[in-house]
Amino acid sequence: AQTxxxxxxxxxxxxxxxxxxxxxxxxxxxxxxxxxxxxPPSRQMILVIRQEAYKQQNATENRFxxxxxxxxxxxxxxxxxxxxxxxAMYFCAYRSxxxxxxxxxxxxxxxxKLSVKP
Amino acid sequence: NAGVTQTPKFRVxxxxxxxxxxxxxxxxxxYMYWYxxxxxxxxxxxxxxxxxxxxxxxxxxxxxxxxxxxxxxxxLGLESAAPSQTSVxxxxxxxxxxxxxxxxxxxxxxxTVL
Numbered sequence: 548a549q550t551x552x553x554x555x556x557x558x559x560x561x562x563x564x565x566x567x568x569x570x571x572x573x574x575x576x577x578x579x580x581x582x583x584x585x586x587p588p589s590r591q592m593i594l595v596i597r598q599e600a601y602k603q604q605n606a607t608e609n610r611f612x613x614x615x616x617x618x619x620x621x622x623x624x625x626x627x628x629x630x631x632x633x634x635a636m637y638f639c640a641y642r643s644x645x646x647x648x649x650x651x652x653x654x655x656x657x658x659x660k661l662s663v664k665p
Numbered sequence: 666n667a668g669v670t671q672t673p674k675f676r677v678x679x680x681x682x683x684x685x686x687x688x689x690x691x692x693x694x695x696y697m698y699w700y701x702x703x704x705x706x707x708x709x710x711x712x713x714x715x716x717x718x719x720x721x722x723x724x725x726x727x728x729x730x731x732x733x734x735x736x737x738x739x740x741l742g743l744e745s746a747a748p749s750q751t752s753v754x755x756x757x758x759x760x761x762x763x764x765x766x767x768x769x770x771x772x773x774x775x776x777t778v779l
Binding site for chain 2: 551556580589590591592593594597599638640652653655656657658
């Protein structure tokens, strides 16, 4: 079974600075998808960024980028120019690419709480 | 489009009571999911559905039942609530379960079982 581990329960960053959130996963599959979700105090889950395992290039969405290391099974999220609105819980998630198995189900890590200091 | 909506937003039950949580989506998605989120934990899958009339068990299905009689609705039932079911419940939907498809989440239901 696949597992997702986020080893940093809490992180803090100064406004306008850069922060990196860590995520590692365990799988025997070769094809899969990885996601970062943001959960602000409103509880709404918001997709931040996603990565396909067979793509070498790291995904980027504006100030958010990932460092995907397939061999190391690592998928970290970098937030540049941090803003107060970035304060939230961040969840890393894994999904198998093999249809008929997990049916697209997401496997989540326990989350990292990010605080942004003004 | 409202996206994914959940009813109710909050609920307090006594042990042994029953209730149904309603999830509705207006995106014509095939797949729908129910998760629970507990403090210090990520979301865990309770049940899911790959289409109208179908349901399947997820990681933590015990104590819950689901139904998907209409494509746009996914109901989560608790027949006899227990304090261990105190949690925040999220519904999600996706176009399919394959490839890149994003799961869209509802706002959550906070359930307390006394």
